Amino acid sequence: MPRIEIEVSDKTMAQWREFAATMQADELRQSGLLGEWLVQGFLTNVHLYLAEGGPQPPESRKSRNDRQDAEARRKLPKDKKRVLPMFNENDRLTVAEIARVLGLSEENGRALVDGWIAEGFLTNAGPRDGQTAYTLAEDWQVRNLAANRPSLNAPRSVYKPVALNRE
Structure with missing residues (x-):
């Protein structure tokens, strides 16, 4: 042989x-x-x-996840794309805030949020200022962080504000 x-x-x-x-x-x-x-x-x-020039190295898990997260964000409908950046300013949003940004009545905003909860885009985050607040579902929190806060790579709620002592 x-x-x-x-x-x-x-x-x-x-x-x-x-x-x-x-x-x-x-x-x-x-x-x-x-x-x-x-x-x-x-x-x-x-x-x-x-x-x-030779075989290409296999794609790393991180770059594959980053690519998949970017693709998922790109495929979002316009209303979700407008709401997603709001979570960079505040981790918990109310129906009134979401409806205001989208130019909807609060009733239509409620229906939209209920649909997003059923789809797994949002989840209930408990009360805030006497109203129910919502946050991104866990997988969307990761996707949003990867896009907008890669250096932190963790939700803001993990970090405590630092008190500056100015004398």
């Missing part, structure tokens, strides 16, 4: 050894396909390697 020898970096060899220890590699080895599979995979993609 013909044999192919290649030179690889220490990092690539370590990744190969890690893969070779997996159950998937063992199954390929037992079926006699490991070498064939590797060469066929390379030959299938060699045109990409030549055009792009």
Whole structure:
């Protein structure tokens, strides 16, 4: 049987050894396909390697999440896009505030907020100034933070204001 020898970096060899220890590699080895599979995979993609200068590293989990968050924000309807930045100023909003920004009656604002709660965009945050307040649902809080407060990467409610002692 013909044999192919290649030179690889220490990092690539370590990744190969890690893969070779997996159950998937063992199954390929037992079926006699490991070498064939590797060469066929390379030959299938060699045109990409030549055009792009090598295989592209896998996308990191953080960049994939950032891309998905940006896409989710981009797909929001106009009314949600107008309300989302309001949560940068105040973590808890009332129906009256949301309705005012959108130019709706409070009754129509209530119907809209109820729909957003059912969709998982908003959640009840308890009373504020005698009215029920709402906050972004947890997954939208993360998406909004990623877009507008990446340096904090945490809701403002986690941080306590610092009292300055001015003498």
